[in-house]
Amino acid sequence: MRENAMKQTRRSLLTGLAVLSAAASSPWRALAQSPYPSRPVRVIVPYAAGGGTDFFARLVFAAMGQQLGQQFVIENRPGAGTNIGAEAVARAEPDGYTLLLGDTATFATNRTLYTKLAFDPYKDFSPVSLTGRFALVLLVNANKLPVNSVRELVAEAKRNPGKINYATPGLGSPFHLATELLSQGAGVKLTHVPYRGAAPAVQDLVAGQVDMMFIDFATARSQLSGPIRAIAVASPKEFSGLPGVPTVAADYPGFEAWAWQGFVAPAGTPAEIVSKLNDSYRSVVAQQEIRDKLTGAGVDVLQSSPAEMAAYMREEGSKWEKVIRTAGITLE
Secondary structure, eight states, X not given: OHHHHHHHHHHHHXXXXXXXXXXXXXXXXXXXXXXXXXXXXXXXXXXXXXXXXXXXXXXXXXXXXXXXXXXXXXXXXXXXXXXXXXXXXXXXXXXXXXXXXXXXXXXIIHHHHBSOOSSOTTTSEEEEEEEEEEEEEEEXXXXXXXXXXXXXXXXXXXXXXXXXXXXESSTTOHHHHHHHHHHHHXXXXXXXXXXXXXXXXXXXXXXXXXXXXXXXXXXXXXXXXXXXXXXXXXSSSOOTTXXXXXXXXXXXXXXXXXXXXXXXXXXXXXXXXXXXXXXXXXXXXXXXXXHHHHHHTTOEEOOOOHHHHHHHHXXXXXXXXXXHHHHTOOBX
């Protein structure tokens, strides 16, 4: 009887030692079981405060923070066509506490535009979800360029190669590339006039210093008066915000261009964290109040699986790489 008691005591002792040994050999086990998020999450926005991307981030991630019980802190890191902010996230710990709200440039075009890039958008990020896209509108100053359609615009450009100039908010921007896509598809030569941002570009369009430009709908709709005329949209279907304005694709089938956004975490972020972020994002943008504020700002709200976002990044990267290389656009 005493022998059985001793065996039972020895068995209990060995079991206890095994548990202690496992805990000692795996110090991260307790941490791994902590619910995410257990502290504030940093969201890097690679643009200055006050723009459309910043507005989206502060609205949506604030709501996600309320839902998940931790603050999502917005950190603006503008510069180098979103590359400064993107690199910071690419080098961050893959623990779900540093996220990036990037865009077409970050995830699709900079890899071709820049001769040196300190990150690989396909390898250094874990996509979470596409978040939104912005319809692009082709505006003309009718006093300078009296055309009513893309077909008339192209005819004028063929009669006067290089005489029509167009403004953009900067080299390699979605607006620049959309115009290159049009000129390459139509076989015409247009003269590019890059600006430092959308505001001065629009000002010169209104003043008649430039003939035309692609710009996002949120900006375009406040300019549609006097000589400024919307002659087409870059989406494949007519845009609800501009009823009656035809698509570029009506004259050039297959034409499509958007400024789009999505958010990511560093590569290697655990799948369960990515999934939790994706679920929270979907839940937030399903709220009518949030959705109304976004659509009111000109955002076509998107949601996707991580795999769908990864596929879209590669699809867009391949598409714009051809346009960029054909145009010979490079940035340092």
